[in-house]
Amino acid sequence: MSDELEPQTFRITRADLVRYAGASGDFNFIHWSDRVAQSVGLPGVIAHGMFTMALVGRAVTAWAGAPDAVVEYSVRFSRPVPVPDTDEGTEVVVTGTVKGTTDEGHTKLALTATCQGEKVLSMATATIRKR
């Protein structure tokens, strides 16, 4: 197991947000209506924070090599991820670094997620079960 998560890029389009809204049950208007998003001071439709957290989770479980290896997973949503209504949408880049071992022998990972060069998560960590 390497000490680094190789940077991984996830593309996010409006279609992804629609699909995530349906699957998660989070139909908040700011994730599909530019009109409502702008009325509350956002640049436009933004991704669900939990969608970004799910993408980072994919990078974590892929690195761990097991879908059931995560013991703890925690993030702060520091900046929204605007998703323009284009074919390209936007991109989130995920990286991570091993930060040590817990008393139980689990591995602690520090994670980053950036969009357009800006950090969209802070204090993002995951703890991975010893194998």
Added chain:
Amino acid sequence: MPLDQSFIGRSWPPTEPYLVGREKIREFARAIGATDAEYHDPEAARAIGYADVVAPPTFPVVITMTSSRQIIDDPALGLDYSRVVHGDQKFAYTRPVVAGDALVCVNSVDDITSRGGHDFLTTRTEVSTAEGEPVVTVWSKLVQRGEH
């Protein structure tokens, strides 16, 4: 109006069990682009020791987001959901959610604070099986942005 501080430390009665469906887990996994066989194929999940497909780490929010309406919809709390953004999210897992689980949520308010004109509400949801086996604890911090 600030949030009602008397909600700090309050807990709500357990919710009705949520029955986790195999197709719901598959739908959620597809929506986040997760192709791991254990999320989709019961045989692959059985091979790593589970009775049916396992859910991705953030799946519990499907259940807790609905259950926590017990708290945020209470008019006495004073939360204006149109001004709410998601601040923090944390999961502590005993085991992954598995298709076939009947999951009960117990919601509590851990903290309410104010800073810089914004209000912060931290909720905790203990998710367990109907038989009382703990599965995952979920914390959410919601930020109610100040009115300008």
